[in-house]
Amino acid sequence: MNAKIISDSSCDLNDDIIRDFDIDILDIKSIYDGIDIVEDDYSMDEFFKAQREGHVFKTSQITTYEYLVKFEEYAKRGIDFICITLSGKMSGCYQNAKIAADELREKYPDIKMAVIDSKSASVGNGFVTYYMGLACKNNMEYDDLLEFSKFLTSNVKHLFTVFDLKYLYEGGRVSKTGAKVSSILNIMPILEVSEDGEIYLSEVVRGKNRAYNRMAEIAKKNTKEPGADTVFPVYGDDISILDKFIEKIKEEGFKDFIPLQVGNTIASHVGPDISGMAYLSESIPEKYKKYL
Numbered sequence: 001m002n003a004k005i006i007s008d009s010s011c012d013l014n015d016d017i018i019r020d021f022d023i024d025i026l027d028i029k030s031i032y033d034g035i036d037i038v039e040d041d042y043s044m045d046e047f048f049k050a051q052r053e054g055h056v057f058k059t060s061q062i063t064t065y066e067y068l069v070k071f072e073e074y075a076k077r078g079i080d081f082i083c084i085t086l087s088g089k090m091s092g093c094y095q096n097a098k099i100a101a102d103e104l105r106e107k108y109p110d111i112k113m114a115v116i117d118s119k120s121a122s123v124g125n126g127f128v129t130y131y132m133g134l135a136c137k138n139n140m141e142y143d144d145l146l147e148f149s150k151f152l153t154s155n156v157k158h159l160f161t162v163f164d165l166k167y168l169y170e171g172g173r174v175s176k177t178g179a180k181v182s183s184i185l186n187i188m189p190i191l192e193v194s195e196d197g198e199i200y201l202s203e204v205v206r207g208k209n210r211a212y213n214r215m216a217e218i219a220k221k222n223t224k225e226p227g228a229d230t231v232f233p234v235y236g237d238d239i240s241i242l243d244k245f246i247e248k249i250k251e252e253g254f255k256d257f258i259p260l261q262v263g264n265t266i267a268s269h270v271g272p273d274i275s276g277m278a279y280l281s282e283s284i285p286e287k288y289k290k291y292l
Contacts, residue, residue, distance in 0.1 A: 003080040003112070003142050005133045006070065008062060008093060010086040010265040011118075011126040012234065021133030026070060028086065028093065028265040031058045047264050048237035048272040057268035061092045067100035071113060075104055080112035080142055082149065084129050086265075087197030088117045112142050116149045119197030122266045123232040123278040124158030130232070130258075131284075131292065138291040148288050152280075157222055158193040159202065160234065160276020161211045190214055191276075209244065212275070216248035219279055226253035228283040233259045237272040245275050254279070 006024045007013075018025055030047075032055060042050075051057065067083070074081045083101070088094035097115040105113065116132075118125040128149065135148055188211045190202045202218070205211050220226050231254050235242050242259055249257075262274055284292065 001136055002139055003082055003136055003145060004074050005129065005136050006081055006083040007125070007129040008084075008086055008265075009263055010091075010093075010121050011084070011129040012122045012260050012263045012266065013126045013129060014260060017130060017133070021130070021137050023129060023133045024070070026062050026066060028062055028091070029060050030264045030268045031060060042264065044237065044261060044264065044267070047267060051267070051272055057264070059091075059265055059268050062096060064096040064099045067097045068103065071100055071104050072108075075108040075111045075113070078111065082114045082116060082132065082136075082142075082145060084116045084118050084125065084132060084149070086121055086125055087119050087193070089119075089194075089196060089198040090121055114146055114149075116146075116153065117197065118156075119153050119195070120156055120158050120193050120278070121199075122158070122160075122262055123234040123260050123276070124156050124193055126260055127156050127158075127232050127278040127280075128152045135288065135291040140288075140291040144288075151282075151285070151288070154195075155280045155282045156278060157219070157281050158276070158278045159215055159218055160191055160270075160274055161188045161215065162191075162270050163188065163208065163273035163275075190218070192218075208241075208275075212245045212248045215245070215276065216252045219249065219254070219277060220252035222281050223279060224281065225283045227255040229280045230256040230258055232278040233257055234262055234274060234276050234278070235259060236262055236267065236270075236274040241273075241275050245277075249277065 009025055009027045083097050085094040085097050094117045101113045101115050118128045131152055132149055187204050187206055189204050191199055192202045194200055205214050233242050
């Protein structure tokens with residue numbers, strides 16, 4: 001392994017992947033009744049149950065100090081590292097990580113260190129982190145890893161829908177009126193992440209089946225070679241909701257899937273009823289595939 005890959009809990013990778021690729025995950029804390037909690041404090045079943053009972057969760061970004069401590073842990077041991085963060089448009093994590101790395105470069109000039117803005121969240125960030133972790137495990141050289149990260153962050157696409165807008169309302173993402181109207185009329189938003197990593201409303205549809213259809217259609221439209229690369233579907237507290245969605249994606253030519261459950265960082269803002277996916281607009285170039 002030519003470097004250490006560091007990411008954060010917004011990537012929503014499962015424990016098996018994190019352990020297999022030896023990825024170091026920093027926790028973005030969720031705040032519940034004034035108490036900071038991290039992934040290991042609550043099972044996601046408990047987390048979603050609390051949300052459905054009306055408890056509101058907020059999140060706090062990883063501090064510069066926390067990044068300093070983590071980065072120096074590897075720098076002291078002579079280990080080069082690459083840190084991948086939640087989109088800089090959604091959180092201050094990217095900026096805090098950059099400040100920490102800039103400070104340590106003077107102290108450890110021989111250590112290679114880089115901070116990468118994933119320009120995404122949840123399985124979008126997970127997509128970037130997964131492939132960086134896999135390539136690193138298979139001994140891709142450091143400079144090639146940086147080049148690969150640019151390809152991934154430039155081509156990863158992420159879209160999702162939520163069945164209840166009240167969580168986005170509580171997080172200040174939509175108006176109270178919009179959340180109420182959506183609930184009454186069964187209107188569902190199709191949300192995408194822009195090239196610079198900002199969430200935007202792509203369109204609205206009525207009903208879950210139409211939402212699944214539109215997301216599958218959008219993904220196919222934005223992908224040059226559907227089926228060439230793995231897709232990362234995401235779900236909340238019920239994996240069975242992915243059945244119809246994956247069926248629609250398959251109809252559009254996508255073949256391989258790694259379903260992931262949304263973690264508490266993103267669930268704090270979108271709630272337990274989420275369905276979506278991350279995918280690539282451009283197929284992974286052959287020069288990288290030998291490491292995957």
